[in-house]
Structures are given as structure tokens and as C-alpha cells.
Amino acid sequence: MQEISSALKQAAKSVYETDIEPEISRPEAKFGDFSSNIALKLAAQLKKPPREIAQALANALSQNPNLAKVELAGPGFINFWLTDKVLAESAQAATRPAQALAGQEILVEFGDPNPFKEMHIGHLYSYIVGDAIARLLESAGASVRRLSYHGDVGLHVAKTIWALKQASGAAEFQLADGLAADTMIGNYYAKGAEAYEQSPSAKDEITKINHLIYSGQDPDIKNIYEQGRELSFKAFDNILKLLDISNDRRYLESQTAEVGKEMVQKNIGPVFEESDGAVIYPGEKAGLHTRVFITSQGLPTYEAKDLGLTSLKDKDYPGARRSLIITASEQSEYFKVMLAALAEINRSLAEKTTHLAHGFLSLSTGKMSSRTGNVYSATNLLAKVKERVYAQYPDSAQKDEIYLGAVKYGLLRHHLGSDIVYDVEESVAVEGNSGPYLQYAHARACSILAKASELPAEPAAIESYEPPERLLARKISEFPEVVAGATAELAPNQICNYLYELAQSFNKFYETSRIIGDPRAGLRLKLVESYSQVLAGGLKLLGISAPERM
């Protein structure tokens, strides 16, 4: 691809004395392996018919030994066919990802559930998509630091602690294990939140607890708080371990408050303004919202704290080239304001920081009500899918890989910005575009390879492909480009699309091409091998396992 591009560039230069960066694309199979619209682009500039230009450029490339055929088509496209030999080589090499980000340190913040509350499905989505993006960056050679940020202060904490005090204190936490710990915390929060709404006396007590948490004066509260926070994080760890998602460092809101407040106060005048006793950033001057950074009571808001967080990250990772923050899209506007303020304080830090918004996740059945904290929890969703998969695969040793793959793929296959309506049945359906479908596709290929390995090796020296073989080889060879594109655009769903198409290509090939025992077994086995490696590699980028049987 690179080679065709530079050859075209050369040709344009020598024939027409013009500099242009040719666009090469992957057209439908009938239009060749690669295609360029360069002649159409040049037509206006050179004031010549596009087909004439295309013909001249095609002639210049027709002698290239790696190309089997160069043709004109349509209004002036140039279509290229690789020789089967070159195609075979590129399919073989497809499993090696390009190291475009080698040596770069990149920070990725995602997940961000709050302790003293249950992790809900929005956090689950954020974790899964953030992890996939981190994996993409890692595959390109980057050193990724997975970070998260947690609201460990505030009214929600007081509500949970109030409910804990009503029960027997944090001691009960000790009893819960695995995913149950998270559910238990959620239950306490729900009790506290309900009491806060329903009972004036409870509301007073909760407000009082909130102050005591800040002051740290009451040893009993302090004890419950510290234990509760630790156990909350343990509960999150249990979920993350299950999901095979790692987390390098947690930042806490209680750490960022002072740093952020200081940053704001130092910049009152040049950046921030005082208004009605509060300190604000006048975002309206730049078409953004004006937001409060320090309240009239002198407390830093989330805005100020997040400013502090960027500074903490910068101190901890001074060499980081980029810093991504992944959250739900409801925070998009807010982040623009925060980053605009940051740009005025520390331009280079703001420039390397990017906010990435994902859509809202809901379930095709069941509504969420966020009023009482009765949101749909991550553990509920996982349990539901697990139950469904366990019923379908009672004897499989891969039950857990299957249900986790179903959840991850079901979320990741969507475009990042759009809202998702998650359908449990669809996500576990084995026929259709699902995680289990791809896992099955992989297991089937592995089973062929396992059988073949028991037989004597077949020679692979066949010079040319039959059509179904060629289509599969072509699809396999696209993998590195797809990964590069998905990484550049931070779009894991492009990997999903590709893998699904890849599996379809394989199934078509498989339908017509006998492998074991066929005279072409050697060549075909090589294809199956590359295919299963690429499929497994692609699934790995999504954080999905590729079982050899299921």
C-alpha cells in the first residue's frame, strides 16, 4: 500500500510535474486489491480528462513486479491487483502490528466509579471501552498508564455511612466477597439515599456526617469511612479482575481539592473572575458555558478539582505525550470549559489532554431510575448475561470467557459517540454479529489446525490462489491497516467490524474449500493459521479471549 502510494506520487511528479499525496483505498473485491482516485483529484488542477491522467499514471506503474494488473475503471479510478505471491506474503505478515507509538507514554483515564456507591453499567461501559483503547495504544508500542479518578468525598459518602451506622457498621463489609461486595455497598447507599429524601431527621444526621467526614474529628466515622473506602475499592477490584482490566493508579477527589483550589486562586485575574462571591471561569467569551470553580463558601467544585487532577497526573507522569480522559458524553461541555481554563494556565498540558466522550448505555429491557441510586448495576448486568450463557453452555469450560466476551463485544461494536441499547439476547446470540460468534469462529479454526498437526505436513508451494482463498488472504492482509486506523481514531468498533467481516470471509472460504486431505492442504492450512492468529489478535485488542474450544 505504501509502495503503491509512493510509486503514484513519483509518477505524478515525472509525468505532470505536480506534488500530490495519493489516496489509496481498499475497494470492493471486484475492483482490485487497492484503488486510487488520484486522477480525479488531479483532473481539475491539470485541466485534463481524468481518464487520460489515469491512463498515463497506470502505464507508469504497469511494470511494477509486485502488481499483477493495473486497470482503469469508472470515471477515472486506477485499480491495482497484487500478485498472489505478494498477497500471500502480506497475509503472513499481518499479525505483526506496526509500532507507530513506540516508546510513547500515554495516560488513559477511564472507569471512574465512586466508592460508597455501586458500579453502574455506565462505568462498566467506560471501563470496557477505555481498556480497549488502552490495548490499541499498547499494540502500537505505547506505554499506557491506566488511571482512574474517584469521588471519595461528598454527600453520597455520608448517605452510605449513615446507613452503615444504622446497621452494624463496616463490620458487615467483611462478610461480602466477590461481586456481592459491590451489591452490598449499593444497598447501603440506596438506604441512605432514601432516608435522606424521606426523613428530615435522617437528612440532618447525614449532613452532620458529611461535615464530620471532612473534619475527620469523629474517630468512629473516620473508621467507617476508611474501611468503607478500602472495601469499595476491593469490590471494584473484584469486578475488574473478572473483566481482565488493569488499573495502574487511582486518584481520589480528596487529593485533588487543595491542588485545584490553589491553581484557581493563583490565577484569579488573568484567568478566573470573582462573581457573586464565587470564583468563575467566564467561558462565554469563548462560546462556552461560564462555570463556577470555587463556590462562594470557598469550596472547590469538580471543575477546580479536575484542574488539580491534571496537575497531579503531570507531576506523576512528566514524560507523558498524551493524556486521554474517557467519560460519558454528558460531561463533554464541562470538559471543554475545564480544558479552556487549563489552556490559559498551562497551554502545553491542555494541548496534550483530550476528552473522549462515549454514549449513554441503556438496556433494551428495564429502565434505570437514578433517583434513589437504584441504577442498573454492573454486577446485575454481568449476572444476567452470565446466567443466560451458563444455561446455554452448561458443559463448557469456557462459560466465563463466553459471557464476558458477549458483554464486551456487545458494547464495543458500537461507534463511541452514540448511545447504546444493549440487548442481552442479541449479545449472546451465536448466529449474528456477537462475541460468541467470533469466539466460535476462532475455536473452529483451531480445531482444524489441531487435526492437521497430527498428520504429516503438506507442502505449501502452490503458486496461485483460487478465488475463495484469495478473498480470505486479502481480508487477512488488511488487519494492520485496520488496527492502525482504529488506533489513530481511538475507535475500537472498527476492530469489531473488521473481525466480523473476516469471519464471514473465512466461512465463505471454508464452505467451498476442503482443507485436510486436499491437494491444496498446505496452502490452505497457512491461511487458516494466519486467520486464527489475526482473529485471536483482534479479539485480544478488545480484551476478549479467543478460546480454542467451547
Place this chain on the structure above:
RNA sequence: GCGCGUGUAGCUCAGCUGGAUAGAGCGUCGGCUUGCGGAGCCGAAGGUCGUAGGUUCAAAUCCUGCCACGCGUACCA
């Protein structure tokens, strides 16, 4: 009101840095199996790409207006 996002087949979604006849899954209808895992393959029906304009050789894709839905809009996070 203003800002951001979304609007593509009955349903769920790809495609959006302009390119060839707008794709897939589910669902519907029809076909394929004395064989490597049929969880598959082949075919049919199904589309004013929200809408009206504009730019262009070429628009689902870019620009503008309008409509619908979601989110945000100063002391919550």
C-alpha cells in the same frame, strides 16, 4: 433561548478525513448437508440515508436553514 450529540431497511447497527450499484445482523420468504465444529453458505423481499436548499465531475459523508430525540447550560459530581 444557546451549545454539543444523534437521526441510515420492520428492529439493532456499520459506513461519515466526499468516490464506483448505500452494507451487515436479527426478523420474513426460498434453497444448500452421505465430508475438516451447519453456531455455516447461497438467494429473495425490504431504503425519499430526518427534511429543504447549497457546494462539487461526484454528497449518507462537507456547508446552511428547519424538524425530532438525548445531554449540557454558574456555586452537584
